[in-house]
Amino acid sequence: MTPVLCHILHLQVRAGDQRSQDGSNGVADPPSLVVERLSRCARIVLDQMMEFRLLIPMLCPKSIRLLNTRTLVYNIWRLMETSPCRGGSEHMAGMSQRSLHPQATDNSTKPGKTIKKLSVEGNIAAGKSTFLRLLCSVQQEWSLMAEPLRKWQQVHSTSQQKMDNLLQLLYDDPTRWSYTFQTLSCMSRFKAQIETPPEHLLKQQDPVQIFERSLYSDRFVFAKALFELGHLNEIEWTLYQEWHSFLIEEFGKRAALDGIIYLRASPEKCFERLQKRARKEEKTVTVSYLKKLHDQHEGWLMEKAADISFQHIRDIPVLVLEVDEEFEDDASVREHLCHKVKEFVASLKG
Ligand SMILES: Nc1ncnc2c1ncn2[C@@H]1O[C@H](COP(=O)(O)OP(=O)(O)O)[C@@H](O)[C@H]1O
Numbered sequence: 001m002t003p004v005l006c007h008i009l010h011l012q013v014r015a016g017d018q019r020s021q022d023g024s025n026g027v028a029d030p031p032s033l034v035v036e037r038l039s040r041c042a043r044i045v046l047d048q049m050m051e052f053r054l055l056i057p058m059l060c061p062k063s064i065r066l067l068n069t070r071t072l073v074y075n076i077w078r079l080m081e082t083s084p085c086r087g088g089s090e091h092m093a094g095m096s097q098r099s100l101h102p103q104a105t106d107n108s109t110k111p112g113k114t115i116k117k118l119s120v121e122g123n124i125a126a127g128k129s130t131f132l133r134l135l136c137s138v139q140q141e142w143s144l145m146a147e148p149l150r151k152w153q154q155v156h157s158t159s160q161q162k163m164d165n166l167l168q169l170l171y172d173d174p175t176r177w178s179y180t181f182q183t184l185s186c187m188s189r190f191k192a193q194i195e196t197p198p199e200h201l202l203k204q205q206d207p208v209q210i211f212e213r214s215l216y217s218d219r220f221v222f223a224k225a226l227f228e229l230g231h232l233n234e235i236e237w238t239l240y241q242e243w244h245s246f247l248i249e250e251f252g253k254r255a256a257l258d259g260i261i262y263l264r265a266s267p268e269k270c271f272e273r274l275q276k277r278a279r280k281e282e283k284t285v286t287v288s289y290l291k292k293l294h295d296q297h298e299g300w301l302m303e304k305a306a307d308i309s310f311q312h313i314r315d316i317p318v319l320v321l322e323v324d325e326e327f328e329d330d331a332s333v334r335e336h337l338c339h340k341v342k343e344f345v346a347s348l349k350g
């Protein structure tokens with residue numbers, strides 16, 4: 001067991017002991033149970049922590065998740081400040097060197113060549129995937145990254161050797177699963193946004209990378225809506241914002257976007273398309289939920305809401321494309337949309 005992991009376990013046991021002693025809650029887990037649970041998920045936790053430098057509370061059972069998350073995150077942050085892994089050392093063995101030494105393969109080492117990074121944002125079933133497929137067919141040299149939906153539908157549980165569909169769980173019981181879902185979705189977005197771009201992209205004259213949604217929509221659209229709807233409680237929302245802000249501050253430059261393409265569709269149109277698509281997990285999605293998400297998009301991208309505390313996020317240029325109109329069978333609409341995107345991308349500084 002690595003020294004870092006030992007240290008976490010030790011801190012965790014101490015946290016458990018502390019709770020038992022001061023009686024601050026009535027359902028404290030005995031330290032032995034905490035250790036047992038932690039060892040079960042330790043390998044995954046460690047991997048994740050090394051990748052993202054934080055503990056993923058979703059991997060712990062609900063009791064730990066709700067009672068200990070703050071302590072755990074705090075301890076991990078402290079660990080990160082003192083860990084010899086931070087600057088790279090013998091502790092790096094077996095870890096992803098890429099994530100610890102991003103600059104080695106980062107495009108910043110290639111003078112004069114910067115990748116323009118954009119995200120496509122929009123409500124559920126607004127047509128993001130369809131639009132990305134369209135862009136893919138006309139701009140084959142661009143790199144387009146779809147949302148990792150499959151990963152959310154097939155979460156591998158190591159302790160029970162089974163797959164869980166987190167998207168299904170989320171829609172079945174949003175109050176139980178929203179925090180867990182946002183942890184996974186945000187992590188996967190971060191990972192995608194800071195990952196070393198594909199080799200072929202770096203060889204291009206004007207490389208462009210487009211993501212389906214971003215770590216910004218994760219927070220300013222979904223997590224915020226879920227909190228306002230009561231599915232994230234105060235503690236969960238506070239914690240989410242704390243580690244999200246921390247990640248933005250830590251990885252800010254590498255995860256930064258140069259532009260956002262907002263596919264703007266009415267909630268009613270999205271509902272129509274959602275029904276047409278008929279994804280099995282989304283049977284319970286209502287127009288009112290889509291309205292809520294629409295309002296979050298509008299607040300963030302159109303009105304530039306003041307509660308978005310990072311100025312650089314408010315300053316990202318936004319291209320608004322109205323997509324209520326059918327374009328799958330209309331070549332002139334498709335051409336118009338693609339032309340707008342090309343113009344927008346060309347206007348970005350990168
Ligand atoms: N402009 C459009 N006109 C008509 N149908 C569309 C349009 N865009 C998407 N669709 C259809 O709507 C459904 C949802 O689109 P999709 O691209 O999966 O949305 P998203 O990725 O935003 O969730 C799909 O069945 C797709 O074929």
Ligand SMILES: Nc1nc2c(ncn2[C@H]2C[C@H](O)[C@@H](COP(=O)(O)O)O2)c(=O)[nH]1
Pocket residue numbers: 122123124125126128147149167170181182185186217218222223226282
């Ligand atoms: N609670 C959240 N749900 C999310 C998030 N990102 C995506 N989703 C859901 C919405 C859809 O049901 C599904 C895929 O989205 P599409 O719009 O691409 O169809 O996943 C999120 O951050 N939080």
